[in-house]
Amino acid sequence: MKKVFVVLVVAALMLSMAACGQQQTAAPQTAAPATAAPATAAPATPAPAGKPYIAIISKGFQHKFWQTVKAGSDDAAAKLNVDITFEGPPSESDIQIQVDMVNAALAKNPAALCLAALDTKSLNEQLQACVDKGIPVIGFDSGVPNPPAGSIKSTASTNNEAAGAVAADEMFKVIKDAVSAATTAKPVKVAVVSQDATSASITGRTTGFVNEMLKKCEEVQPGKVAVTGHTSWAKASSSGETAVEITVTIAASTSVPDCQAACQAVLQTNPLGVFCTNSGTVDGMLAATSDGSDLDRATGKYKNLPVIGFDSGSSLLNAIKKKWFYGAITQDPYMIGYDAVDLAVKVLNGEKVPEIVDTGCHFYNDQNMNDPDIAKLLYE
Amino acid sequence: MEVKKDYLSTRKQFDKTKLLAPAFMVVLFVIGLFQSGFTFIVNSLDASYFIGYMAIGVTFVIITAGIDLSLGTNLICAAIIGGYAYNALHLPMVWCLLIVVAIGTTLGFLNGLMVAYLKLPPFIATLGMMMIGMGLGAIVTNVTTERYPTFGSPGAEFKTIFYKTTADSPLGAGIPLGAFWLSLFFIISMVLLNKTKFGRYTYAIGSNIEAARLSGIKTRPWLTAVYTFCGFCSGLAGVMYAAVYTSIIPSTGNGFELLGIAGAVIGGTSLMGGLGTIPGTMIGVFIMSFLKQVLFGWGFQPHVQTFISGIVVILAVLLDQWRIKQSTKVRKV
Numbered sequence: 001m002k003k004v005f006v007v008l009v010v011a012a013l014m015l016s017m018a019a020c021g022q023q024q025t026a027a028p029q030t031a032a033p034a035t036a037a038p039a040t041a042a043p044a045t046p047a048p049a050g051k052p053y054i055a056i057i058s059k060g061f062q063h064k065f066w067q068t069v070k071a072g073s074d075d076a077a078a079k080l081n082v083d084i085t086f087e088g089p090p091s092e093s094d095i096q097i098q099v100d101m102v103n104a105a106l107a108k109n110p111a112a113l114c115l116a117a118l119d120t121k122s123l124n125e126q127l128q129a130c131v132d133k134g135i136p137v138i139g140f141d142s143g144v145p146n147p148p149a150g151s152i153k154s155t156a157s158t159n160n161e162a163a164g165a166v167a168a169d170e171m172f173k174v175i176k177d178a179v180s181a182a183t184t185a186k187p188v189k190v191a192v193v194s195q196d197a198t199s200a201s202i203t204g205r206t207t208g209f210v211n212e213m214l215k216k217c218e219e220v221q222p223g224k225v226a227v228t229g230h231t232s233w234a235k236a237s238s239s240g241e242t243a244v245e246i247t248v249t250i251a252a253s254t255s256v257p258d259c260q261a262a263c264q265a266v267l268q269t270n271p272l273g274v275f276c277t278n279s280g281t282v283d284g285m286l287a288a289t290s291d292g293s294d295l296d297r298a299t300g301k302y303k304n305l306p307v308i309g310f311d312s313g314s315s316l317l318n319a320i321k322k323k324w325f326y327g328a329i330t331q332d333p334y335m336i337g338y339d340a341v342d343l344a345v346k347v348l349n350g351e352k353v354p355e356i357v358d359t360g361c362h363f364y365n366d367q368n369m370n371d372p373d374i375a376k377l378l379y380e
Numbered sequence: 381m382e383v384k385k386d387y388l389s390t391r392k393q394f395d396k397t398k399l400l401a402p403a404f405m406v407v408l409f410v411i412g413l414f415q416s417g418f419t420f421i422v423n424s425l426d427a428s429y430f431i432g433y434m435a436i437g438v439t440f441v442i443i444t445a446g447i448d449l450s451l452g453t454n455l456i457c458a459a460i461i462g463g464y465a466y467n468a469l470h471l472p473m474v475w476c477l478l479i480v481v482a483i484g485t486t487l488g489f490l491n492g493l494m495v496a497y498l499k500l501p502p503f504i505a506t507l508g509m510m511m512i513g514m515g516l517g518a519i520v521t522n523v524t525t526e527r528y529p530t531f532g533s534p535g536a537e538f539k540t541i542f543y544k545t546t547a548d549s550p551l552g553a554g555i556p557l558g559a560f561w562l563s564l565f566f567i568i569s570m571v572l573l574n575k576t577k578f579g580r581y582t583y584a585i586g587s588n589i590e591a592a593r594l595s596g597i598k599t600r601p602w603l604t605a606v607y608t609f610c611g612f613c614s615g616l617a618g619v620m621y622a623a624v625y626t627s628i629i630p631s632t633g634n635g636f637e638l639l640g641i642a643g644a645v646i647g648g649t650s651l652m653g654g655l656g657t658i659p660g661t662m663i664g665v666f667i668m669s670f671l672k673q674v675l676f677g678w679g680f681q682p683h684v685q686t687f688i689s690g691i692v693v694i695l696a697v698l699l700d701q702w703r704i705k706q707s708t709k710v711r712k713v
Binding site: 061063064067090091094230249250251252253255256257260261262264265268283287288290291292293299301313314315318319322380 | 427
């Protein structure tokens, strides 16, 4: 009897909590059913007769980045007169959930599939099924690296190496004198903090930054620049002597505490500048510097240290507004979403499309962050 | 005569082994100080606040021979709903922080009901709660990252109280006040575990729940109270997490509980129940965070540091088992 009572109490408490949640989110939740509705409706209406149905599966949903991608896709769908569904797993480590989502999408026989794969290998079978069924797949964001032959028609993505190179160019402007003044006796460091050495987009940014920085530094310190840290990028200087060290640190996991730990470690080496390659490492850097206030130009503990971030988010924007961060690179999430749908429609219409469409990136700082062209790409 | 002498010498040996973990912590601390001085202390503290609260809470639960796997996601769930209350519902920060603690406590209470009254194995009950916490946070926020106000913005005063001071504080900038609160909570929970009925019953339940029941302890309400306290700790950990890390990402947090459990276990808390102390747990937590900083100071990449932390956990438990063996040997004599 008592047991039954306890079961009821537990159930009631849980329900009431869930109910609170539902009630509180009444407004934003209307967005979710709206996207879910066409998904359930799609199989009922045969594709050829109505609008073509394009399934979009992203790498996430939680980062506001994906919401901006979704906005681009929605606009493209409205303009090009197609039906879309936009889904993504709750976190970027949920490979299994993404596989389930792709399976569910394929069961609805979409005209095309837009995909940002978390892990290509685990989707191999599904991609092969797309080839067999003649469903064109368009990659977006980090795309689908090393896909089965013939499955990926085109990819809409930021050229991450170019984005990393932009960061290196911007940083070099402020550290050029210090780099020139470095000697073998008094070497200097330039640091990159990154995540997950296997994710193509983040690896690309790291590589782009390291290569460009190496090139720039070699111009003023020929033969004396070395790349150290993570072994994927490590490279000894050509003369054997080192005056400039470009150090790559990869956080132990994608959690904010682990990113913070990596940033703390980097800050202790007194680098000339730090590049954080994604929003996770930016969060880590903010946590390691008291929300960025330790980087304050007048009073901060690291007042002479330029830090360049990636993407946006309210805390990064705040840090840039206050000049704590030197600036950041933003991708164009809106264009990523827009171009993905646009490319899918072009393929469906039999048009020829390039293998990769660069959706661009922009450097922003406290000077230009309010320009309309930039502001629309930034999110709180 | 001979026996007594033998007893004494073994006894002495036992005390020495007890000092191994604190000694290891001190060694790491000294190395760290030489590497980077005050920064070392601040960095170690920053990274261990939320782990400290979780570890204290889970120590109580592990002493009852239970486990709480839901700590990590509960803290994120509590913190993210608090952030939602601030960002979307525009409640005053004080209310939001109270919500964080209340949600942590409620989830802990539910764990307690399931374990004590429904007789679910703690592993299963809290495993389920882990998923519930993760899902609940994501449902309420509609899977969006909630960011707490940053230093200097309105609403961020709680950071200067619970985390560290800013330049405009009368104490000066960068004083890690979080250490004060953690020490305070450390003392309170030590008193709770050693000097109160609650603490004595916690040990009694862990040593032998049936014996405890037969000796007149109402084991079910007390066991529920232990899990509720652990939930309360995860709420406090949520507040500290929000203060230090600002960004609360939905559907994260699983794995954090293991940091707390590792701290407790390194500190000599036995998963078989009945054994464990709060100072031991704190030593365990700081061994982990000092080790992390020291390895960074030596220039190891982060993944190597995780690897070495794993070895330390295993060695610590092996050492502990050996120590207990020694002490039971004494009893045989």
